[in-house]
Amino acid sequence: MTKPFKRILFTGxxxxxxxxxxxxxxQFADVVRLADLVPIADAQPHEEIVQCDLADRDAVMAMCEGVDAILHFGGVSTEVEFAPIMQANILGMANLYEAVHKRGIRRVIFASSNHTMGMYKTTDVVDAAMPPRADGYYGLSKVFGESLSRYYWDRFGIETVCIRIGYCFPEASNHRQLATWLSLDDMVELLRRSLLTPRVGHTITFGISDNDGKWWDDRHARFLAYRPKDSSRQFTDAVLASGVDKSDDMNDITLKFQGGVFLTHGPKYKP
Known part of the structure; x- marks a missing residue:
């Protein structure tokens, strides 16, 4: 069976x-090139392994050679001090897109984050046309990535789908996770639609399953025709029975803002 791409790069x-x-x-390519800062073991026949520091411009350039499309999931994925985030998520993103441009790669799928919008309240419904309101350095780095990819679309015609990924873990165990849950199967389907939709330009989409009480309106990415098959409803009874998040105190910043516990990291929140 002919696959959509000869070689894709998967960072992170x-x-x-x-x-x-x-x-x-x-399923997406004859060859999947796997990259990370740390060693990766057990390469399968269709896989290539590359160890790469995203902050190393020359190494990133080499990593991108011969690639048709990129799934960029590499970088720091939690709220930590600024320096490592700057190296991996900001300098690393700039290095990646310069390599994408020079190597003639035409499409990137960028793992952005819901934390680009984490300072919106849990009573808000957010869409991709609304201004970013990051909840920390990590979220800010993803805002930078979205803006950088927009620049490379506007200047050079490099297409990017930025996926603001929700809570992509096997189970939801609190109310925030019920609202933001993304199953692995739905994540794979969203990648498929992002890679194979003929024209995407620069698109921001929200990575979420078919949950009740969603905070995110994905109207601006409907043309991707992403249809989630899973829902966090399967976890609702267990979450309610557990009594978690029983408090309705909206002075609790983890309940008040969409960023949740990320707001307890880094500089103290001041209302």
Missing amino acids: AAGGLGRRLRPHLG
Whole structure:
């Protein structure tokens, strides 16, 4: 069977989500090049392994050679101090897109984050046309990535789908996770639609399953024809029975803002 691409690059392949996605990527390309800062073991016949520091411009240029499309999931994925985020998520993103431009790669799928919008309230419904309101350095780095990819679309015609990924773990265990949950199967389907839709330009979409009480309106990415098949409804009874998030105190910043516990990291929130 002919596959859509000859070779795709998947950065962040050794990360938590990267390890879960890895077995599903062979459907998209004859060769899947796996990259990460740390070593990756057990290459399959259709896989290539590259160890790369995203802050190393020359290494990134070499990593991107011969690639048709990129799934960029690499970088720091939690709220930590600024320096490592700057190296991996900001300088690393600039290095990646310069390599994309010079190598003639035409499409990138960028793992952005819901934390680009984390300072919106949990009573708000957010769409991609609304201004970003990051909840920390990590979210700010993803805002930078979205803006940088927009620049490369406007200047050079490089297409990017930025996926603001929700809570992509096997189960939801609190109310925030019920609202933002994304199943692995739905994540793979969203990658498929992002890679194979003929024209995407620069698109921001929200990575979420068919949950009740969603905070995110994906109207601006409907043309991707992403149809989630899963829902967090399967976890609702267990969450309610657990009594978690029982408080309705909206002075609790983890309940008041969409960023949740990320607001307890880094500089103290001041209303």
